[in-house]
Amino acid sequence: MFVLLRQLQNLRRDAAITPPPRRGSLALRHVDVGSCNGCEHELNAVTNPYYDMSRHGLSIVASPRHADVLLVTGPVTTRMREPLLKAYESMPEPRAVAAVGDCAMGCRVLGDLAALAPPLEELLPVAIRIPGCPPTPDVIAEHLLAYLHRRDRAA
Numbered sequence: 677m678f679v680l681l682r683q684l685q686n687l688r689r690d691a692a693i694t695p696p697p698r699r700g701s702l703a704l705r706h707v708d709v710g711s712c713n714g715c716e717h718e719l720n721a722v723t724n725p726y727y728d729m730s731r732h733g734l735s736i737v738a739s740p741r742h743a744d745v746l747l748v749t750g751p752v753t754t755r756m757r758e759p760l761l762k763a764y765e766s767m768p769e770p771r772a773v774a775a776v777g778d779c780a781m782g783c784r785v786l787g788d789l790a791a792l793a794p795p796l797e798e799l800l801p802v803a804i805r806i807p808g809c810p811p812t813p814d815v816i817a818e819h820l821l822a823y824l825h826r827r828d829r830a831a
């Protein structure tokens with residue numbers, strides 16, 4: 677194995693091929709704070725073999741403790757307000773919040789119900805806004821990758 681890697685390195689040097697640039701990655705934790713499940717359906721599609729966002733360095737993780745970005749879908753209901761804030765508090769720094777879909781962006785598609793808490797933007801600092809009802813898998817991946825590139829350029 678070591679010999680093969682050495683030969684590959686020599687081949688690259690001889691052919692003056694520069695190695696591909698190193699790209700960052702994002703660990704994503706999803707929290708549904710009251711959606712109709714339309715956004716979840718599209719979010720699931722981003723991970724399927726067709727869109728396969730893992731090849732771009734985007735992966736869903738099971739705990740906010742391992743996450744760089746909190747993906748939030750739905751309007752924030754009063755019952756989900758505390759779990760949402762707890763998930764955000766559990767994340768390591770640097771952390772970011774993504775509002776996925778028009779509901780999470782505060783468009784009040786479902787009306788101004790008593791069961792709704794203040795909009796996500798008033799509860800947490802939202803860094804990524806992904807519009808649509810629901811947003812398509814391409815749009816979700818596009819916004820997340822744009823954030824990843826912005827973050828890598830700033831580092």
Ligand code: SF4
Nearest residue numbers: 711714777778779809
């Ligand atoms: S944005 Fe549309 S699809 Fe997503 S949770 Fe709201 S109503 Fe459902």
